Amino acid sequence: MTPSARILIVEDEMLVALDLERRMKKLGYDVCGVFTTGEEAVQETGARSPNVVLMDICLPGEIDGVEAARRIVEYYDVPVIYLSANADDITLKRAKLTQADAYLLKPFRERELQIAIEMALVNHKLRQELRRSHDLLEHRVIERTADLERANEALSQEIAERRRAEAAARERAALLDKARDAILVRDLRGRILYCNSSAERLYAIAPGQAAGRLADELFQEFPLSEAEGDPVATALEKGEWLGRLTHAAPGGEEIVVESRWTLVRDEAGQPVSFFIVNTDVTEKRKMEAQALRTQRMESVGALASGIAHDLNNVFTPLIMSAQSLAADPTGGDVQPLAEVILATSHRGASMVKQIMTFVRGTAGERVPFRVEHLAKDVVRLLRESFPAGIRVHLSFDEPLRSVIGDATQIHQVLMNLCVNSRDALPSGGDISIQLANFTVDSSFAHTHGAAAPGNYIRITVADTGTGMSEEVRAKIFEPFYTTKPAGRGTGLGLAMVQRIVLEHRGFLDVDTAPGAGTRFHIFLPACEPDEPIAAVAAQEPPRGSGELLLVADDDHSLREIVRTALEAHGYRVMAANDGTDALSTFAVHRSEIAGVVCDLGMPYLDGAACSRAIRNLAPRIPIVLVSGRDSRQLPTSELEALKLECLSKPFTRLDLLVAVHHSLEAARSGSR
Incomplete structure (x- = not known):
């Protein structure tokens, strides 16, 4: 027995721990x-330096007795004896791996524990002696082979350094291989020295086939543009190149990458290779292009809205003046000219509405009409406006079916x-418009995905x-795509054509080839035979009975033409130049004024604010609010609250x- 041996007890059950402590002291050990x-x-073994540790396997906390024993043996070389009530195979296998000196199953006899402790102390002492002998022998061998060690030292260092370098290289290669960017190393002749997995995926290269x-x-x-410069020349000159490259792999689609080239030099400072990092930005560029197109469409919408407002202000006096001239029985030769002005103004106003329809993406009014009548009008305009070297032809089936749609569109x-x-046709040529009845059967619909079986009108425009x-x-149908020189095209024409055709539940096809002309085929659903084209009956304009009306508009020509039209139909008119003038005039003559015609977009005080102020003075006064914007763009809630009559220009x-x-x-009936 070794009475002076120091014993450290590790047991989570306090009664068992106290019993062990009592037994150890009884046997003469120092606990x-x-x-x-x-x-x-683990912590107290290092602090108290025991000779033996009695370790229960099942302990609370983050580490159990087996792990604690492993650390104690590894850190402090103190023998450990396991004490446990468990004897399962898994625990035994784990315990064996920790090189413990004994494994006692509870309950055990005091003599068994004493023998285990003494054997652990003896074995530990023998191991220490063996280690000292081994160290002494090793020291003698080292002394006797010192010359050999010194001779091999340089070689060993070289091997170690090479292994470290190889390990570091493998580690770096593994990191590069996990990178999401495509990473390549190329020599100065363009030969690939290294290619990571991301590069192989990006360029569809079989693994290991690039080097x-x-x-x-x-x-x-x-390079994506000439301004980017040549990456090889720039990197050789400046040591680095940054830019965007377009890559095209054999049989693959075009890829755009953000690329960074870094020149690699050897120990002598000579360039040997390029380290290249490529980031795929193909989808990013598509998203940027889509966002740019959206912004441009929003800008076009805002611009179109403003232009439409101004044009509507122009078309309104034109239309009303032409109507007055055309209706004047004493006009003589002026009447046909007035009718031309009137028809052209109506067409211009319809085109403005069409532009706003395109910008908003909404459909206009659909009515039955005959395409051949519309085509004749188009051909007449083209023959008058196109160069003499361009010949325009029209042909159509008789009878030709009608279509339901927006004739202006x-x-x-x-x-x-x-x-x-x-x-x-820069040097002249022929343009032909052909209108034909066309029936889509199931086989044709099968080969044209957008077609549905039925009767159609086929419009062919060929050049x-x-x-x-x-x-x-x-x-060609992408918004803003154009092949025309700057200033000659917006890229919206064919996009508008496609949208209009699709809104009419039709479809279109294009036949073209370089040097062989182009043929656009438009297919529009035809009217059924029982869908007659409605005739619009002429309506007699209502007349006034001498009522005094206040007309407020900052546009002089529009104000005067409205005054003239109202006075010609039995009304008296007082005019105001703007909203403040209208409000002051109404305040003075409120008892005489029967109604107000007020423009929405006036300076100083706009039409909506002016209408509110007038209604504060006379809550039941009838007001017609005139706007150069589409009625769908007006403040609906405000109009409903004020119960205003709305009139959109041009009218x-x-x-x-x-x-x-x-x-x-x-107002007279009390509904307002």
Whole structure:
């Protein structure tokens, strides 16, 4: 027995721990501590330096007795004896791996524990002696082989350094291989020295097949623009190149990458290779382009809205003046000219509405109409405006079915297609418009995904111009895409054509080839035979009975033409130049004024604010609010609250007189 041996007890059950402590003291051992967790056991072994540790396997805390024993043996070389009530195979296997000196199963006899402790102390002492002998022998061997060690020292260091370098290289290669960016190393001749997995995926290269091959064999690359410069020349000159490259792998689609080239030099400072990091930004560029197109469309919408407002202010006096001239029985030769002005003004106003329809993406009014009548009008305009070297032809089936749609929009489709054909005929040529009845059967619908079986009108616009390549043809319906020089095209014409055709539940097709001209085929659903084209009966404009009306508009020509129309139909008129003038005039003459015609967009005090102020003075006064914007863009909630009559520019005399009459009648009947 070794009475002076220091014993450290690790047991989480206090009664068992106290019993062990009592037994150890009874046997003459020095108990240097009793602890309940593995963490305490490891820490206190280092602090108290026991000769033997009695370790319970199942301990509370983050580490159990087996792990605590492993650390104690490894850190402090103190023998450990396991005490446990568990004897399962897994625990035994774990315990064996810790090189413990004994494993006692509870309950055990005091003599068994004493023998285990003594054997652990003896074995530990033998191990120490053996280690000292081994160290002494090793020391003698080292002394006797000192010359050999010194001779081999340089070689050993070189091998160790090489292994460390290889390990570091493998580690770096593993990190590079996990990178999401495509990473390549190329020598100065373009041969690939290294290619990570991301690069293999990006360029569709089989794993391990890139090294040693020329980059040009695997993909073609070139800067996105000339301003980017040549990456090889720039990197050789400046040591680095940053820019965007377009890559095209054999049989693959075009890829755009953000690329960084760094020149690598050897110990002598000579350039040896390029370290290249490529980030795929193909989808990012598509998203940027889409965002840019959206912003441009929003800008076009805002611009179109402003232009439409101004044009509507121009068309309104034109339309009303032309109506007055055309209706004047003493006009003589002026009447036909007035009718031309009136028809052209109506067409211009309809085109403004069409632009706003395109910007908003909404459909206009749909009514039955005959396409051949519209086409005749288009051909007449084209023959008058196109160069003499361009011949325009029209042919159509008789009888030709009618279609239901917006005639102004279809007119715009024909004009846009014919203008495109004109631009494709710089040296002159032929443009033909062909209208034909067409029946889509199931086989035709099967080969044309957008077609549904039924009766259609096929509109073909063909030219003998330059034609288009397949690459251009694939993009012609994209908004803002144009092949025309700057200032000659917006890129919206064919996008508008496609949208109009789709809104009419139709479809379109294009036949073209370089040097072979272009043929656009538009298919529009035809009217059924029982869908007659309604005739619009002429309406007699309502007249006034001497009522005094206040007309407020900052546009002099519009104000005067409204005054003239109202006075010609039985009303008296007081005019105001703007909102403040209208309010002060109404305040003075409120007892005489029967109604107000007020423009929405006036300076100082706009029409809505002016209407509110007038209603504060006379809550039941009828007000017609005139706007250059579409009525769908007006402040609906405010109009409903004020119960105003709304009139959108451009309007006709009849529109004006009906709105005024309706407003006055509503006030008289008490509905306002």
